[in-house]
Amino acid sequence: MDDRRRYDRATAELEAPFAMLDLAALRANAADLVRRAGGKPIRVASKSVRSRAVLERVLAMDGFRGVMAFTLPEALWLAGHGFGDLLVAYPTADRHALAALAGDAEAARAIAVTVDSVAHLDFIEAAVSGVRSRAEIRICLDVDAGFVALGGRFRAGALRSPVREPGDAADLAAEIAKRPGLRLVGLLAYEAQIAGVGDAPPGSGGYARAVRFMQARSARELIVRRGRIVNAVRQYADLEFVNGGGTGSVELTVREKAVTEVGAGSGLFHPRLFDFYRRFTGHPAALFALPVVRRPGPDTVTVLGGGYPASGAAGVSRLPQPYLPAGLRFAPDEGAGEVQTPLLGQAAQDLRIGDRVYFRHAKAGELCERFDVLHLVEGDRLVESVPTYRGEGRTFL
Template sequence: MDDRQRYDRATAALEPPFAILDLEAFHANAAALVRRAGGKPIRVATKSIRSRPLLERVLAMDGFAGLMAFTLPEALWLVEQGFGDILVAYPTADRHALAELAGSAEAAGRITLSVDSADQLAFMDHALAGVHPRHEIRISIDIDAGFVAFNGKFRAGALRSPIRDAEQAADLAADIAKRPGYRVTGLMAYEAQIAGVGDAPQTGAAYARLIRFMQNLSARELILRRGRIVNAVRQFADLEFVNGGGTGSIERTVREKAITEVAAGSGLFHPRLFDFYSRFTGRPAALFALPVVRRPSPTTVTVLGGGYLASGAPGPSRLPQPYLPAGLRYTPDEGAGEVQTPLLGQPAEDLRVGDRVWFRHAKAGEMCERFDTLHLVEGDTLTESVPTYRGEGKTFL
């Protein structure tokens, strides 16, 4: 029985649109991430999962420890649900959430905030001026891990922190150490140009070689710079963790002595964008089904909805992939639509009104913003249905 038959049989009682998680693929992907981490713990990126029961399931597996959240309100809610050791990987300007954090001994002990400038600390001081008693806030310094060459004329990597070198990091750590109410406990540096850029793109061998060349240079530069930064910050803080990497760079990042843990999440679902890496191969685990509702021509079918585009630079790579039956493609003038999506290709000839087309999202957790439930499939059986964040009434971004 092929995957399409399994999924159709397992979900026969459901009415699409809906989303599923193939548990066998999910657990295989988790085991592969742990192998690649080489014994260093993996902090789970919640933005790539966005389902509380699934986060609990992952943290129960050997090799995973702690969460990397994307907003402070999300982290506060996760603490209420019993989670601990949560790194908020992005700075916050949420005054109400900051007051709640500083006013709760439990939350302040479990959550670490990311900071990359004194301006953010000044904002927090102002936001917390009326909070009494005010509990100490744990701080992680976020470091720019981007690759810069040709005297700054070339850059690869996400535009995150302004902190790039050891002196800048030490100055910020010293500033934080002097301020009452804060304590530096961690450091993170996300190398997006390695972890988030596939080195085996469909655009051709020449471009792939350029990507690999850049990534090799970046990895060599970063191992030295990150090591110097960690040593400099340790002069002012007792670091509990140094976080780096992502699904696409785990085996590289863990080689660094300075790194104590890596982050990953997308690799558990293995969305479409992660097909284009030469260093690892995952199994598609998260999919969504849309029903065929029209047949405009003998070689075209139209499904309901489908415009679930991924964030990032716009382009075809951000579209969901028509996955099963294999061989379907978008029309060039409509693409993935808000309320309907026409699909072309030989398989369209055999599809009828009411049949399902299975899609993969380009990214991981963003799919869960569209669905309130993930239906868990083992073999050809639906074993459980769990809520996403949306299903629990939570939309943090």
């Protein structure tokens, strides 16, 4: 039975639009991430999942340990539901959440917050200054892992931390060590230019070669610089973890002795943007289904909704992908619409009012910001329906 018929049978009693998760594909993707990690634990990036029930399923699998959260309120909420070993991977400016963390000894033992400047330390101390019986705040130092060349005229990688060199990191680690109530426990360095940029992009072969050249140079530079940074920081703190990488770089990042764990999340769902890597092939696991509501012409159908672009620089690559039935494409002058999306192609000839078209989101967890439930499919059966963060009334961003 092909995937489309299998999904139609499993979800026959559901009304579209809905979001679903193919559990066999999820397990296969998880197993491949673990294989690529070569024995080092994988910290699950919750922003790519955004369902507490799915996070629990993944963390129950061998090879996964801990959560990389995206906000402190999210981490506090997860800690309140029994999750431990939570790293908030982005600095927080939430005074109320910081005060709550400092006032909850159990949560404070489970959560580490990220900083990259003295200004962050000052902010944290001011936010918790009025808390009685204040718990120690666990700190993770975020380091810039971007690639810089041509004397600084070329840069690839996310614009994150200003801390780049071993001396920078050592100075900040020394400052943390001076401050009572703060303890440096971890280091984070995310190489977005490798982990989040496919080395087999569609289109120009010249661009693909340039990406591979940049990534090879970046990996060589980073293995030396990250190692030196870790050694410098260990002079001031007994680090519990050094986190690096992402779905697109797992097998490269774990080769570094300085790295003790890798972060990954998108690879579990394998959204469209992760089709363009040579090093691994995933299985589309998270999909959303939209109903056909019009037939404007013999090779055209219109589905309800669909305007779910992914974050990042605007462009075609951020649009969802009509996936099943294969062969459908967006109308060039409409794209994915807020309330309706026309789809063109020969495959439209066999679609009738009420039929489903299955889509893949360009990125992973943002799909769950659109739907309150994920329907879990095993083979051709719907085995469970679980809430997303949104379904539990939680919208952290």
